[in-house]
Amino acid sequence: MDAFIYILSWALLAGGGFFCVVGALGLLRMPDAFTRLHAASVIDTLGVGMIIAGLMVQSGLTLTTARLGIILLLVFFTSPVASHAIARSMRHRNVKPVLSEDRTGEGS
Amino acid sequence: MGQVISLAIVLLVFWLTLSGIYTTFLITAGVISAVVISALAHRMDVADQEGHPIHLGLSAITYWPWLVWQIIRSALNVTRLIINPNLPISPTLTRVRMTQKTDVARVTYANSITLTPGTISVDIEGDEILVHAITSDNATDLEAGEMDRRCTQFEGSA
Amino acid sequence: MTMFTAAALAVLVSLGLALVRVIKGPTIFDRVIAGNSVGTLSVLLLAVIGYVFGRPEFIDLAITYALLNVIGTIAVLKFFRYGDLGAGEDEAGS
Numbered sequence: 001m002d003a004f005i006y007i008l009s010w011a012l013l014a015g016g017g018f019f020c021v022v023g024a025l026g027l028l029r030m031p032d033a034f035t036r037l038h039a040a041s042v043i044d045t046l047g048v049g050m051i052i053a054g055l056m057v058q059s060g061l062t063l064t065t066a067r068l069g070i071i072l073l074l075v076f077f078t079s080p081v082a083s084h085a086i087a088r089s090m091r092h093r094n095v096k097p098v099l100s101e102d103r104t105g106e107g108s
Numbered sequence: 109m110g111q112v113i114s115l116a117i118v119l120l121v122f123w124l125t126l127s128g129i130y131t132t133f134l135i136t137a138g139v140i141s142a143v144v145i146s147a148l149a150h151r152m153d154v155a156d157q158e159g160h161p162i163h164l165g166l167s168a169i170t171y172w173p174w175l176v177w178q179i180i181r182s183a184l185n186v187t188r189l190i191i192n193p194n195l196p197i198s199p200t201l202t203r204v205r206m207t208q209k210t211d212v213a214r215v216t217y218a219n220s221i222t223l224t225p226g227t228i229s230v231d232i233e234g235d236e237i238l239v240h241a242i243t244s245d246n247a248t249d250l251e252a253g254e255m256d257r258r259c260t261q262f263e264g265s266a
Numbered sequence: 267m268t269m270f271t272a273a274a275l276a277v278l279v280s281l282g283l284a285l286v287r288v289i290k291g292p293t294i295f296d297r298v299i300a301g302n303s304v305g306t307l308s309v310l311l312l313a314v315i316g317y318v319f320g321r322p323e324f325i326d327l328a329i330t331y332a333l334l335n336v337i338g339t340i341a342v343l344k345f346f347r348y349g350d351l352g353a354g355e356d357e358a359g360s
Contacts, residue, residue, distance in 0.1 A: 010269045013273040014269070014272065014273070014276075018276065020277055020310070021280050021283070023280065024279070024280035024281075024282075024303065027284055027287045027299070027300055028283055033293060033295040033299060036299050036300075040299050040300075043303050047310070048309075048310060051273055051313070052310075054273070055313060055314070058317065059322070064322045064325060067322075071309065071313065071325070075306065075332055078336035081340075082335075082336050082339045085343050086295060086299055086302070086339070086343060089343045089346070089347055090295050092347065093295075093347070
Protein backbone atom coordinates (compact mmCIF):
# COMPACT_ATOMS: atom_id res chain seq x y z
CA MET A 1 0.00 0.00 0.00
CA ASP A 2 2.83 2.38 0.88
CA ALA A 3 4.57 1.61 -2.36
CA PHE A 4 1.36 2.29 -4.25
CA ILE A 5 0.96 5.72 -2.56
CA TYR A 6 4.63 6.45 -3.24
CA ILE A 7 4.35 5.63 -6.94
CA LEU A 8 1.02 7.45 -7.31
CA SER A 9 2.31 10.69 -5.78
CA TRP A 10 5.56 10.47 -7.76
CA ALA A 11 3.53 10.11 -10.96
CA LEU A 12 1.17 12.97 -10.07
CA LEU A 13 3.98 15.32 -9.04
CA ALA A 14 6.09 14.50 -12.09
CA GLY A 15 3.07 14.90 -14.40
CA GLY A 16 2.13 18.20 -12.78
CA GLY A 17 5.68 19.48 -13.13
CA PHE A 18 5.70 18.42 -16.77
CA PHE A 19 2.46 20.29 -17.51
CA CYS A 20 3.78 23.42 -15.73
CA VAL A 21 6.88 23.40 -17.90
CA VAL A 22 4.79 22.76 -21.03
CA GLY A 23 2.45 25.63 -20.17
CA ALA A 24 5.35 28.01 -19.57
CA LEU A 25 6.95 26.84 -22.82
CA GLY A 26 3.64 27.60 -24.55
CA LEU A 27 3.72 31.11 -23.08
CA LEU A 28 7.02 31.60 -24.90
CA ARG A 29 6.16 29.85 -28.17
CA MET A 30 2.63 31.10 -28.91
CA PRO A 31 2.40 33.93 -31.45
CA ASP A 32 -0.07 36.35 -29.84
CA ALA A 33 -1.68 37.24 -26.52
CA PHE A 34 -4.92 35.29 -27.07
CA THR A 35 -3.12 32.04 -27.82
CA ARG A 36 -0.82 32.62 -24.84
CA LEU A 37 -3.91 32.61 -22.62
CA HIS A 38 -4.60 29.04 -23.76
CA ALA A 39 -1.08 27.99 -22.79
CA ALA A 40 -1.46 29.67 -19.40
CA SER A 41 -4.67 27.75 -18.74
CA VAL A 42 -2.76 24.46 -19.04
CA ILE A 43 -0.76 25.56 -15.97
CA ASP A 44 -3.92 26.65 -14.16
CA THR A 45 -5.73 23.35 -14.71
CA LEU A 46 -3.55 20.26 -15.11
CA GLY A 47 -0.36 21.71 -13.61
CA VAL A 48 -2.01 22.90 -10.40
CA GLY A 49 -4.47 20.00 -10.28
CA MET A 50 -1.87 17.24 -10.56
CA ILE A 51 0.73 18.75 -8.20
CA ILE A 52 -1.88 19.51 -5.52
CA ALA A 53 -3.38 16.02 -5.97
CA GLY A 54 0.10 14.52 -5.55
CA LEU A 55 0.63 16.44 -2.31
CA MET A 56 -2.85 15.40 -1.10
CA VAL A 57 -2.07 11.71 -1.75
CA GLN A 58 1.16 12.14 0.19
CA SER A 59 -0.44 13.65 3.31
CA GLY A 60 -3.44 11.32 3.51
CA LEU A 61 -6.59 12.16 5.47
CA THR A 62 -5.33 15.13 7.47
CA LEU A 63 -6.13 18.81 7.88
CA THR A 64 -3.34 19.57 5.41
CA THR A 65 -5.29 17.74 2.71
CA ALA A 66 -8.34 19.91 3.44
CA ARG A 67 -6.20 23.05 3.11
CA LEU A 68 -4.77 21.80 -0.18
CA GLY A 69 -8.37 21.21 -1.30
CA ILE A 70 -9.15 24.86 -0.51
CA ILE A 71 -6.20 25.96 -2.69
CA LEU A 72 -7.40 23.68 -5.51
CA LEU A 73 -10.96 25.06 -5.37
CA LEU A 74 -9.69 28.66 -5.16
CA VAL A 75 -7.48 28.28 -8.22
CA PHE A 76 -10.18 26.45 -10.19
CA PHE A 77 -12.80 29.12 -9.44
CA THR A 78 -10.59 32.19 -9.86
CA SER A 79 -8.37 31.31 -12.84
CA PRO A 80 -11.19 31.43 -15.44
CA VAL A 81 -12.29 34.78 -13.99
CA ALA A 82 -8.79 36.19 -14.45
CA SER A 83 -8.47 34.70 -17.98
CA HIS A 84 -11.84 36.10 -18.97
CA ALA A 85 -10.99 39.53 -17.51
CA ILE A 86 -7.78 39.60 -19.58
CA ALA A 87 -9.53 38.45 -22.78
CA ARG A 88 -12.39 40.92 -22.35
CA SER A 89 -10.10 43.82 -21.64
CA MET A 90 -8.07 42.92 -24.75
CA ARG A 91 -11.25 43.00 -26.83
CA HIS A 92 -12.32 46.35 -25.41
CA ARG A 93 -8.87 47.73 -26.16
CA ASN A 94 -9.35 46.49 -29.74
CA VAL A 95 -6.43 44.07 -29.66
CA LYS A 96 -6.94 42.01 -32.81
CA PRO A 97 -6.20 38.31 -32.38
CA VAL A 98 -4.18 36.54 -35.07
CA LEU A 99 -6.84 34.38 -36.68
CA SER A 100 -6.81 31.68 -39.30
CA GLU A 101 -10.61 31.53 -39.35
CA ASP A 102 -13.28 34.00 -38.22
CA ARG A 103 -16.78 32.59 -37.85
CA THR A 104 -18.33 35.66 -36.24
CA GLY A 105 -19.06 37.32 -39.55
CA GLU A 106 -17.81 40.74 -38.48
CA GLY A 107 -14.39 40.62 -40.14
CA SER A 108 -11.26 41.45 -38.23
CA MET B 109 -33.28 31.31 5.04
CA GLY B 110 -31.80 27.98 4.02
CA GLN B 111 -29.02 29.85 2.24
CA VAL B 112 -28.11 31.87 5.35
CA ILE B 113 -27.86 28.76 7.54
CA SER B 114 -25.80 26.90 4.95
CA LEU B 115 -23.53 29.94 4.53
CA ALA B 116 -22.92 29.98 8.31
CA ILE B 117 -22.06 26.25 8.24
CA VAL B 118 -19.69 26.68 5.29
CA LEU B 119 -17.94 29.62 7.00
CA LEU B 120 -17.57 27.65 10.24
CA VAL B 121 -16.08 24.66 8.41
CA PHE B 122 -13.68 27.03 6.62
CA TRP B 123 -12.63 28.54 9.97
CA LEU B 124 -12.08 25.11 11.54
CA THR B 125 -10.06 23.92 8.52
CA LEU B 126 -7.74 26.91 8.59
CA SER B 127 -7.39 27.04 12.37
CA GLY B 128 -6.36 23.46 13.24
CA ILE B 129 -6.21 24.38 16.97
CA TYR B 130 -9.37 23.30 18.74
CA THR B 131 -9.70 25.13 22.06
CA THR B 132 -13.00 26.34 23.47
CA PHE B 133 -12.06 29.98 22.93
CA LEU B 134 -11.13 29.58 19.26
CA ILE B 135 -14.19 27.48 18.40
CA THR B 136 -16.47 30.00 20.14
CA ALA B 137 -14.81 32.84 18.25
CA GLY B 138 -15.35 30.91 15.00
CA VAL B 139 -19.04 30.33 15.73
CA ILE B 140 -19.55 34.01 16.58
CA SER B 141 -17.75 35.16 13.39
CA ALA B 142 -19.75 32.78 11.19
CA VAL B 143 -23.06 33.91 12.70
CA VAL B 144 -22.22 37.64 12.49
CA ILE B 145 -21.03 37.38 8.87
CA SER B 146 -24.11 35.37 7.85
CA ALA B 147 -26.34 37.97 9.50
CA LEU B 148 -24.50 40.75 7.64
CA ALA B 149 -24.80 38.83 4.35
CA HIS B 150 -28.52 38.40 5.03
CA ARG B 151 -28.94 42.14 5.63
CA MET B 152 -26.96 42.93 2.46
CA ASP B 153 -29.17 40.50 0.49
CA VAL B 154 -26.14 38.64 -0.89
CA ALA B 155 -27.00 35.25 0.67
CA ASP B 156 -29.59 34.49 -2.00
CA GLN B 157 -29.89 31.82 -4.69
CA GLU B 158 -27.37 33.67 -6.83
CA GLY B 159 -24.70 34.36 -4.20
CA HIS B 160 -24.85 30.97 -2.52
CA PRO B 161 -26.49 28.47 -4.89
CA ILE B 162 -26.98 25.43 -2.66
CA HIS B 163 -29.90 24.26 -4.81
CA LEU B 164 -27.36 23.33 -7.50
CA GLY B 165 -25.41 21.04 -5.16
CA LEU B 166 -26.90 17.79 -6.39
CA SER B 167 -26.50 18.48 -10.09
CA ALA B 168 -22.90 19.60 -9.46
CA ILE B 169 -22.11 16.00 -8.47
CA THR B 170 -22.83 14.83 -12.01
CA TYR B 171 -21.61 17.96 -13.85
CA TRP B 172 -18.18 18.46 -12.26
CA PRO B 173 -16.73 15.00 -13.01
CA TRP B 174 -17.74 15.43 -16.65
CA LEU B 175 -16.13 18.89 -16.65
CA VAL B 176 -12.90 17.50 -15.13
CA TRP B 177 -12.79 14.84 -17.85
CA GLN B 178 -13.24 17.52 -20.53
CA ILE B 179 -10.47 19.63 -18.94
CA ILE B 180 -8.04 16.68 -18.93
CA ARG B 181 -8.86 15.82 -22.54
CA SER B 182 -8.43 19.31 -23.92
CA ALA B 183 -5.37 20.07 -21.76
CA LEU B 184 -3.65 17.01 -23.28
CA ASN B 185 -4.72 18.29 -26.68
CA VAL B 186 -3.20 21.75 -26.06
CA THR B 187 -0.05 20.08 -24.68
CA ARG B 188 0.32 18.16 -27.93
CA LEU B 189 0.00 21.44 -29.85
CA ILE B 190 2.64 23.17 -27.74
CA ILE B 191 5.29 20.45 -27.94
CA ASN B 192 4.74 19.93 -31.66
CA PRO B 193 7.70 21.67 -33.38
CA ASN B 194 5.43 23.01 -36.14
CA LEU B 195 2.99 24.61 -33.66
CA PRO B 196 -0.11 23.52 -35.67
CA ILE B 197 -2.58 26.04 -34.23
CA SER B 198 -5.47 27.59 -36.16
CA PRO B 199 -6.97 30.31 -33.91
CA THR B 200 -10.68 30.74 -34.48
CA LEU B 201 -13.16 33.31 -33.23
CA THR B 202 -16.74 32.08 -33.06
CA ARG B 203 -20.08 32.69 -31.37
CA VAL B 204 -21.98 30.04 -29.45
CA ARG B 205 -25.58 30.33 -28.31
CA MET B 206 -26.38 29.68 -24.67
CA THR B 207 -29.74 28.25 -23.65
CA GLN B 208 -29.44 28.78 -19.88
CA LYS B 209 -31.90 31.13 -18.21
CA THR B 210 -30.42 32.01 -14.81
CA ASP B 211 -27.26 34.04 -14.33
CA VAL B 212 -25.66 31.33 -12.19
CA ALA B 213 -25.92 28.75 -14.98
CA ARG B 214 -24.66 31.25 -17.56
CA VAL B 215 -21.64 32.07 -15.45
CA THR B 216 -21.07 28.33 -15.00
CA TYR B 217 -21.16 27.83 -18.76
CA ALA B 218 -18.86 30.77 -19.56
CA ASN B 219 -16.42 29.76 -16.82
CA SER B 220 -16.46 26.13 -17.99
CA ILE B 221 -15.55 27.33 -21.49
CA THR B 222 -12.67 29.38 -20.12
CA LEU B 223 -11.48 26.72 -17.69
CA THR B 224 -11.19 24.19 -20.51
CA PRO B 225 -7.81 24.83 -22.14
CA GLY B 226 -8.22 25.57 -25.84
CA THR B 227 -11.32 27.74 -25.56
CA ILE B 228 -11.78 31.13 -23.88
CA SER B 229 -14.99 33.11 -23.54
CA VAL B 230 -14.09 36.64 -24.57
CA ASP B 231 -17.36 38.52 -24.30
CA ILE B 232 -21.08 38.00 -23.76
CA GLU B 233 -23.49 39.64 -26.17
CA GLY B 234 -27.14 38.95 -25.34
CA ASP B 235 -27.66 35.21 -25.70
CA GLU B 236 -24.34 34.54 -27.35
CA ILE B 237 -20.81 34.06 -26.07
CA LEU B 238 -17.89 35.18 -28.18
CA VAL B 239 -15.33 32.38 -27.96
CA HIS B 240 -11.68 32.30 -28.95
CA ALA B 241 -10.53 28.75 -29.73
CA ILE B 242 -6.94 27.69 -30.35
CA THR B 243 -7.81 25.30 -33.19
CA SER B 244 -10.81 25.20 -35.49
CA ASP B 245 -11.55 21.68 -34.17
CA ASN B 246 -11.99 23.07 -30.66
CA ALA B 247 -14.44 25.67 -32.01
CA THR B 248 -16.40 22.98 -33.89
CA ASP B 249 -16.58 20.81 -30.76
CA LEU B 250 -18.00 23.70 -28.77
CA GLU B 251 -20.50 24.63 -31.49
CA ALA B 252 -21.84 21.07 -31.34
CA GLY B 253 -23.35 22.20 -28.02
CA GLU B 254 -22.64 19.27 -25.71
CA MET B 255 -21.35 21.56 -22.93
CA ASP B 256 -24.30 23.94 -23.40
CA ARG B 257 -26.73 21.02 -23.09
CA ARG B 258 -25.01 19.77 -19.93
CA CYS B 259 -25.07 23.23 -18.37
CA THR B 260 -28.78 23.63 -19.09
CA GLN B 261 -29.34 20.22 -17.53
CA PHE B 262 -27.18 21.31 -14.56
CA GLU B 263 -29.50 24.28 -14.10
CA GLY B 264 -32.74 22.44 -14.83
CA SER B 265 -32.45 19.37 -12.61
CA ALA B 266 -32.31 21.54 -9.47
CA MET C 267 16.35 13.52 -5.03
CA THR C 268 12.93 13.30 -3.45
CA MET C 269 9.78 13.75 -5.47
CA PHE C 270 9.14 17.12 -3.82
CA THR C 271 12.50 18.47 -4.88
CA ALA C 272 11.82 17.30 -8.43
CA ALA C 273 8.41 19.02 -8.49
CA ALA C 274 9.89 22.20 -6.96
CA LEU C 275 12.59 22.23 -9.64
CA ALA C 276 10.00 21.81 -12.42
CA VAL C 277 7.95 24.68 -10.99
CA LEU C 278 11.11 26.83 -10.74
CA VAL C 279 11.96 26.14 -14.40
CA SER C 280 8.42 27.15 -15.40
CA LEU C 281 8.73 30.30 -13.29
CA GLY C 282 11.91 31.18 -15.17
CA LEU C 283 10.24 30.66 -18.55
CA ALA C 284 7.22 32.75 -17.50
CA LEU C 285 9.56 35.51 -16.30
CA VAL C 286 11.18 35.60 -19.74
CA ARG C 287 7.72 36.33 -21.19
CA VAL C 288 7.11 39.03 -18.56
CA ILE C 289 10.36 40.73 -19.57
CA LYS C 290 9.93 40.31 -23.33
CA GLY C 291 6.36 41.59 -23.46
CA PRO C 292 5.65 42.89 -26.14
CA THR C 293 2.23 44.24 -25.08
CA ILE C 294 1.04 44.89 -21.54
CA PHE C 295 -1.45 42.01 -21.90
CA ASP C 296 1.34 39.50 -22.48
CA ARG C 297 2.94 40.75 -19.29
CA VAL C 298 -0.33 40.47 -17.35
CA ILE C 299 -0.93 36.91 -18.63
CA ALA C 300 2.61 35.85 -17.73
CA GLY C 301 2.36 37.67 -14.40
CA ASN C 302 -0.83 35.79 -13.61
CA SER C 303 0.95 32.51 -14.40
CA VAL C 304 3.86 33.54 -12.17
CA GLY C 305 1.32 34.06 -9.38
CA THR C 306 -0.22 30.62 -9.90
CA LEU C 307 3.20 28.99 -10.06
CA SER C 308 4.33 30.69 -6.86
CA VAL C 309 1.26 29.27 -5.10
CA LEU C 310 2.40 25.82 -6.26
CA LEU C 311 6.00 26.51 -5.28
CA LEU C 312 4.94 27.54 -1.76
CA ALA C 313 2.83 24.39 -1.35
CA VAL C 314 5.64 22.12 -2.57
CA ILE C 315 8.36 23.94 -0.55
CA GLY C 316 6.31 23.25 2.58
CA TYR C 317 6.79 19.53 1.92
CA VAL C 318 10.46 19.85 0.94
CA PHE C 319 11.28 21.40 4.32
CA GLY C 320 8.64 19.38 6.18
CA ARG C 321 6.76 22.49 7.31
CA PRO C 322 3.09 22.29 6.21
CA GLU C 323 2.44 25.84 7.54
CA PHE C 324 3.63 27.06 4.15
CA ILE C 325 0.25 25.97 2.78
CA ASP C 326 -1.46 28.79 4.67
CA LEU C 327 0.82 31.22 2.84
CA ALA C 328 -0.12 29.52 -0.43
CA ILE C 329 -3.82 30.08 0.30
CA THR C 330 -3.14 33.78 0.89
CA TYR C 331 -1.20 34.01 -2.37
CA ALA C 332 -4.02 32.27 -4.27
CA LEU C 333 -6.48 34.82 -2.89
CA LEU C 334 -4.26 37.80 -3.70
CA ASN C 335 -3.29 36.60 -7.19
CA VAL C 336 -6.67 37.03 -8.83
CA ILE C 337 -7.32 40.36 -7.09
CA GLY C 338 -3.93 41.61 -8.26
CA THR C 339 -4.56 40.61 -11.87
CA ILE C 340 -7.98 42.26 -11.97
CA ALA C 341 -6.64 45.39 -10.25
CA VAL C 342 -3.88 45.73 -12.87
CA LEU C 343 -6.39 45.27 -15.70
CA LYS C 344 -8.82 47.77 -14.21
CA PHE C 345 -6.10 50.33 -13.67
CA PHE C 346 -4.87 49.82 -17.20
CA ARG C 347 -8.36 50.24 -18.66
CA TYR C 348 -9.56 53.26 -16.68
CA GLY C 349 -6.35 54.73 -15.25
CA ASP C 350 -8.12 54.69 -11.89
CA LEU C 351 -8.89 51.92 -9.42
CA GLY C 352 -12.05 53.69 -8.22
CA ALA C 353 -13.85 53.65 -11.59
CA GLY C 354 -17.55 53.13 -10.94
CA GLU C 355 -19.98 50.45 -11.97
CA ASP C 356 -21.71 52.59 -14.63
CA GLU C 357 -18.42 53.20 -16.41
CA ALA C 358 -17.24 49.62 -15.98
CA GLY C 359 -20.42 48.05 -17.31
CA SER C 360 -20.64 47.81 -21.06
